[in-house]
Amino acid sequence: MKVSLFITCLADHFYPEVGEAVVHLLRRYGCEVDFPPNQTCCGQPAWNTGLEDEARAYARAYIETFENSEYVVMPSGSCAGHVRYYYPQMFKDDKEMYRRACAVADKTYEFSQFLVNVLGVRDVGARFPAKVVFHNNCHMQRELGVFEEPLTLLRHVRDLELLDNPRYDLCCGFGGAFSVKMPEISTAMADERLGIYVGTKADIIVSCDGGCLMHMGGRAERQGLPVRTMHLATLLWEGVKSNGR
Numbered sequence: 001m002k003v004s005l006f007i008t009c010l011a012d013h014f015y016p017e018v019g020e021a022v023v024h025l026l027r028r029y030g031c032e033v034d035f036p037p038n039q040t041c042c043g044q045p046a047w048n049t050g051l052e053d054e055a056r057a058y059a060r061a062y063i064e065t066f067e068n069s070e071y072v073v074m075p076s077g078s079c080a081g082h083v084r085y086y087y088p089q090m091f092k093d094d095k096e097m098y099r100r101a102c103a104v105a106d107k108t109y110e111f112s113q114f115l116v117n118v119l120g121v122r123d124v125g126a127r128f129p130a131k132v133v134f135h136n137n138c139h140m141q142r143e144l145g146v147f148e149e150p151l152t153l154l155r156h157v158r159d160l161e162l163l164d165n166p167r168y169d170l171c172c173g174f175g176g177a178f179s180v181k182m183p184e185i186s187t188a189m190a191d192e193r194l195g196i197y198v199g200t201k202a203d204i205i206v207s208c209d210g211g212c213l214m215h216m217g218g219r220a221e222r223q224g225l226p227v228r229t230m231h232l233a234t235l236l237w238e239g240v241k242s243n244g245r
Helices: 009-013 016-028 044-048 052-066 077-090 095-106 111-118 138-142 148-155 177-181 183-199 210-223 232-243
Strands: 002-005 032-034 071-074 108-110 127-135 158-163 204-207 228-231
Touching: 002 016, 009 016, 009 210, 016 032, 016 232, 044 052, 044 077, 044 177, 052 077, 052 095, 071 077, 071 111, 077 095, 077 108, 077 138, 095 108, 108 111, 111 148, 111 232, 127 148, 127 183, 127 232, 148 158, 148 232, 158 232, 177 183, 183 210, 204 210, 204 232, 210 228, 228 232
Parallel strands: 002 032, 002 071, 071 108, 127 158, 127 204, 204 228
Antiparallel strands: none
């Protein structure tokens, strides 16, 4: 099975280890992974800011880069949700581009979604002794419809205690441009979210999106809170390595 890796802007600039973990885990299950060099941003920030022409330019570049790929996998539910949910809408008045947008959207997957639903993986063979709470980002659960897949993978990690998330519906307040435009509200939302997670006594907040991790991780570090953040792919790969499997 051939898989093209789309690396998000945040993974590219701040979390390169996440992309490396995804490649290692996909190869572990026999995937042949390539990294098309022409890729750039999916265009979500431009779309969310109302820059529709600029967002369509990014979408066209994504479509041209990946339309011949068998599958496209990325470590972000937010970007995957944007491709799947909004790309067809962007080109609804252009019959040929609409067809191409739908085709590439259908084969675009968030990492845990691909691992569980396409490869049929539940247990990657990881061991990671920690108390963990999972933060599911808004776009991933509401646009992409992915919720159980990362939890399934975490439940099969040995010595990991997956704690209940008492308010899985709450946003962390990052929201891409929202955190820049409305920093006071965004910060208050992150602190509310963090207060709930600290209350669970979790050691680590795990998520499938770099934006949520960066936002909550920054606030936790600034306040000296006893919790850290980690991407799901990084945790799984670190767990596989420590388990010696």
